[in-house]
Amino acid sequence: MVMFSLDLLLNALVAGILLGGFYAAVSLGISVAFGLLDIANIAHPVFVMLGSYVAYFMNVRFGFDPILTGLVFTPVFYALGVVLYRVYYTSFERKGAESLRGLVFFFGILFIVEVALLLAFGVDYRLVEARYIGESLRIGPVGIAFRLLVPCTVGVAMTGALYLFLSKTFYGRAIQAVAQDAFALRLMGANPFRVKDIAFGVAIATAALAGALLIMIGPVEPAMNREYIGRVFAVAVLGGMGSIGGTLVAGLILGVAESLTSTFSGPSWSVAVSFGVLLLALAVRPSGLFGR
Amino acid sequence: VRGRAFVLVALSVVAAGVFTARLDLNQYYYFAAYVVLQYVVLATAWNILGGYTGYVNFGTPAFFALGAYTAVVLIKALKAPLLAQLVAGAAVAGVLGLAIGYLTLRLRGVFFSIATLALAVVLQTVFVNWEYTGGARGFTVARPAAVPFVGNYVQFLFVVMLALAMVAVATARWIERSWIGRGLAAIRDNEEAAECMGVPTLRLKLVSTTVSGMLMGLAGAPFPYYITFVEPTSVFDLNYAVNSLAMPMIGGTTTWIGPLIGAVLLGTAQQIATVTISSALNLLLVGVILVAFVILAPEGIVGLIKRLARRGHS
Numbered sequence: 386m387v388m389f390s391l392d393l394l395l396n397a398l399v400a401g402i403l404l405g406g407f408y409a410a411v412s413l414g415i416s417v418a419f420g421l422l423d424i425a426n427i428a429h430p431v432f433v434m435l436g437s438y439v440a441y442f443m444n445v446r447f448g449f450d451p452i453l454t455g456l457v458f459t460p461v462f463y464a465l466g467v468v469l470y471r472v473y474y475t476s477f478e479r480k481g482a483e484s485l486r487g488l489v490f491f492f493g494i495l496f497i498v499e500v501a502l503l504l505a506f507g508v509d510y511r512l513v514e515a516r517y518i519g520e521s522l523r524i525g526p527v528g529i530a531f532r533l534l535v536p537c538t539v540g541v542a543m544t545g546a547l548y549l550f551l552s553k554t555f556y557g558r559a560i561q562a563v564a565q566d567a568f569a570l571r572l573m574g575a576n577p578f579r580v581k582d583i584a585f586g587v588a589i590a591t592a593a594l595a596g597a598l599l600i601m602i603g604p605v606e607p608a609m610n611r612e613y614i615g616r617v618f619a620v621a622v623l624g625g626m627g628s629i630g631g632t633l634v635a636g637l638i639l640g641v642a643e644s645l646t647s648t649f650s651g652p653s654w655s656v657a658v659s660f661g662v663l664l665l666a667l668a669v670r671p672s673g674l675f676g677r
Numbered sequence: 678v679r680g681r682a683f684v685l686v687a688l689s690v691v692a693a694g695v696f697t698a699r700l701d702l703n704q705y706y707y708f709a710a711y712v713v714l715q716y717v718v719l720a721t722a723w724n725i726l727g728g729y730t731g732y733v734n735f736g737t738p739a740f741f742a743l744g745a746y747t748a749v750v751l752i753k754a755l756k757a758p759l760l761a762q763l764v765a766g767a768a769v770a771g772v773l774g775l776a777i778g779y780l781t782l783r784l785r786g787v788f789f790s791i792a793t794l795a796l797a798v799v800l801q802t803v804f805v806n807w808e809y810t811g812g813a814r815g816f817t818v819a820r821p822a823a824v825p826f827v828g829n830y831v832q833f834l835f836v837v838m839l840a841l842a843m844v845a846v847a848t849a850r851w852i853e854r855s856w857i858g859r860g861l862a863a864i865r866d867n868e869e870a871a872e873c874m875g876v877p878t879l880r881l882k883l884v885s886t887t888v889s890g891m892l893m894g895l896a897g898a899p900f901p902y903y904i905t906f907v908e909p910t911s912v913f914d915l916n917y918a919v920n921s922l923a924m925p926m927i928g929g930t931t932t933w934i935g936p937l938i939g940a941v942l943l944g945t946a947q948q949i950a951t952v953t954i955s956s957a958l959n960l961l962l963v964g965v966i967l968v969a970f971v972i973l974a975p976e977g978i979v980g981l982i983k984r985l986a987r988r989g990h991s
Binding site: 503 | 787794
């Protein structure tokens with residue numbers, strides 16, 4: 386237990402807000418896949434993990450900057466998402482058997498990717514190196530570490546970009562339309578399958594960059610994705626399913642809650658916070674803060 | 678198999694187990710068989726909620742670990758005998774199951790599944806922080822001395838787990854064939870419609886979650902004596918969640934024999950693979966087999982056999 390002090394509180398708040406921006410980045414894919422498409426992709430965090438290990442590999446082998454790697458690999462992850470959705474569609478969604486078996490399917494994918502990462506990289510914690518990661522900034526009593534500031538900034542930028550994509554572009558609006566009424570979209574002569582294809586691709590594509598941010602914040606190991614299952618669903622549900630702005634707000638709330646918990650009652654409890662938030666959100670207001 | 682014949686078969690299996698234990702084979706076989714039988718209990722328990730009722734539970738490790746830790750507390754506080762540990766482990770996990778059952782009032786489908794996963798993580802955090810049972814460092818248990826007539830304690834535990842597997846399978850079979858099973862199937866197919874037709878959905882779901890939880894706790898209760906060292910990461914292992922769901926999926930989820938077939942096949946295959954290949958690679962295999970079955974044979978092995986039989990008739 387730590388004595389209460391104002392400096393400590395301020396530092397915890399700032400760290401929480403920075404962490405929150407990053408949580409938004411990790412959760413964007415779930416907000417799109419689960420919130421808009423109604424696909425409960427519980428394997429999303431493991432793809433974030435995959436993104437982390439890609440960033441690690443490129444950093445160690447070629448000295449690539451993690452964020453640059455994340456950007457470069459976005460199209461690869463997009464393609465991965467499209468393939469995954471096609472398998473999901475032909476095996477489950479088309480037959481109308483998506484809910485239970487689809488869930489088990491993604492659980493299996495989660496397990497396969499996790500074990501594959503384990504086989505390839507082992508259980509040791511891995512981290513990346515870049516010039517700016519160790520730096521920090523001081524404003525009065527508050528320290529701002531770059532390893533948190535950079536992921537937060539990129540996370541907020543990602544949220545903004547996705548928001549613009551969904552509200553301003555043709556395909557983005559089509560995705561919103563398919564979320565509202567796929568049947569009506571079909572009547573308009575558009576193919577909901579094609580639109581969902583793109584949307585799920587985008588959802589997985591965010592994992593490439595989010596993974597690079599994750600390994601920047603701290604060292605990673607393959608089993609870490611499970612902690613993030615709770616976090617991403619808590620953020621997506623709390624934010625209001627499919628609301629991109631809500632995702633950012635919910636990410637910030639979760640980040641601050643976790644940071645305060647870990648500062649004042651020990652870091653081992655911070656994982657439980659996300660699940661507490663999730664259970665509370667589901668029990669009290671399942672439609673989330675910004676739900677439709 | 679008729680009711681009385683089933684009981685006879687189950688009893689003779691246990692008798693055969695005692696006989697096998699007395700053979701005093703290579704110890705490894707008892708250790709391996711125990712794990713396979715433990716999976717029979719877990720898979721059967723999972724299927725009562727997942728297969729019969731249609732609620733996917735990712736939280737098997739939570740119930741299993743609760744059974745194991747209840748036993749640890751009893752060993753530490755009272756030096757209670759194994760029977761007391763079994764009863765208490767099942768009771769405590771059953772209470773958790775009951776609580777989960779009330780959760781189904783608000784949470785259905787995906788949300789229920791995520792909540793069960795959440796439960797496992799939160800409970801793990803609790804045990805990591807609970808000093809009485811050793812916290813993250815774990816707790817060492819001394820195995821009792823040999824049991825007369827049966828053999829050493831590992832051989833005895835093998836017989837115990839065999840009996841528990843029979844209890845689990847008999848329970849599942851009984852539920853499936855009674856009005857409870859028909860009610861659960863109605864919930865699985867369409868919960869609103871079942872409620873409208875006068876099926877007491879909440880009460881049935883509570884029965885389903887409680888029995889499922891109890892059996893999982895029962896599987897966990899002898900675990901401390903088996904493993905002799907209990908620590909959070911090993912009892913809350915995700916493997917339990919994956920296996921207890923993969924085995925019914927592979928065997929077939931609509932009948933009691935599905936999880937039994939799945940657990941024996943997949944459990945044995947894993948034991949062999951762990952020795953001959955590597956433990957990480959065999960987990961990869963479980964994942965691949967699970968995904969393949971979900972996509973290609975959603976009815977499982979039982980469904981495949983039925984389809985073949987039908988083709989043979991026509």
